[in-house]
Amino acid sequence: MEISHRDRGLNYGDGFFTTIKVENEALQLWPYHLQRLKQCQQVLRFPELDEHALLDTCQNAIKGCRLGVLKLLITRGEGGRGYALPEHVNLTVIVSKSEFPSHYAQWQAQGVSLSVSNVRLGHQPLLAGLKTLNRIEQVLIKEDALGLSGDDVVVLDLQDNVIECSASNIIMVKNGQLITPNLALCGIRGVYLSLLSDHHDIAIKTLSLKDLMDADAVFMCNSLMGLVPVKSIDKKTFNLQTALELKTKIEISL
Numbered sequence: 001m002e003i004s005h006r007d008r009g010l011n012y013g014d015g016f017f018t019t020i021k022v023e024n025e026a027l028q029l030w031p032y033h034l035q036r037l038k039q040c041q042q043v044l045r046f047p048e049l050d051e052h053a054l055l056d057t058c059q060n061a062i063k064g065c066r067l068g069v070l071k072l073l074i075t076r077g078e079g080g081r082g083y084a085l086p087e088h089v090n091l092t093v094i095v096s097k098s099e100f101p102s103h104y105a106q107w108q109a110q111g112v113s114l115s116v117s118n119v120r121l122g123h124q125p126l127l128a129g130l131k132t133l134n135r136i137e138q139v140l141i142k143e144d145a146l147g148l149s150g151d152d153v154v155v156l157d158l159q160d161n162v163i164e165c166s167a168s169n170i171i172m173v174k175n176g177q178l179i180t181p182n183l184a185l186c187g188i189r190g191v192y193l194s195l196l197s198d199h200h201d202i203a204i205k206t207l208s209l210k211d212l213m214d215a216d217a218v219f220m221c222n223s224l225m226g227l228v229p230v231k232s233i234d235k236k237t238f239n240l241q242t243a244l245e246l247k248t249k250i251e252i253s254l
Contacts, residue, residue: 009075016040111231172215
């Protein structure tokens with residue numbers, strides 16, 4: 001698909017997206033992905049989405065796919081003077097497919113090692129939780145991670161609160177309670193976290209790095225990798241067997 005150089009998604013990041021696991025020609029967790037898209041549409045003041053057309057577009061794109069990843073991206077299209085919104089909006093809808101990350105199965109079984117990113121997330125409560133196209137912070141986080149040890153990074157905000165990993169949410173367990181960072185000011189609320197929240201009592205708290213280090217177990221999660229145990233953060237190590245047992249208990253109700 002050819003994208004116009006005047007598309008607002010390209011020029012201003014004026015859009016949003018979601019990344020979906022495809023298994024046996026089925027869109028996994030589609031209702032949650034659709035809920036995410038609708039939330040972005042409402043907050044960013046996009047026209048109402050044609051849910052049936054989006055589903056048809058996605059299903060046509062994944063025919064014959066046994067295991068893969070589908071990215072669904074929506075922009076406000078062309079038009080408008082500068083930043084101003086166009087009078088008539090014609091949305092641009094882009095779907096793209098990619099291979100499923102082969103290392104996720106190993107991560108789930110053996111856990112991951114994390115470092116703490118040097119890049120801090122800025123605060124913008126209007127966009128907090130949303131998966132908009134404005135992801136330059138994540139680009140810098142990924143670049144920074146290349147110079148650090150471990151499989152991924154823990155990302156903090158400007159006040160040194162724990163927010164997320166580079167492309168996933170964080171869940172910690174302390175005394176049997178599931179806890180996830182407060183995303184009121186920044187970060188992305190993932191689809192898998194929404195799924196878990198519908199089946200478990202997950203407390204939302206402002207967490208320091210010390211809080212995370214003192215946890216009984218730590219996980220990162222998203223809709224592709226599922227729930228992945230963290231075996232270490234910098235020099236702090238966690239009991240992997242404990243995490244794997246908790247992982248089984250959490251997942252059994254999904």
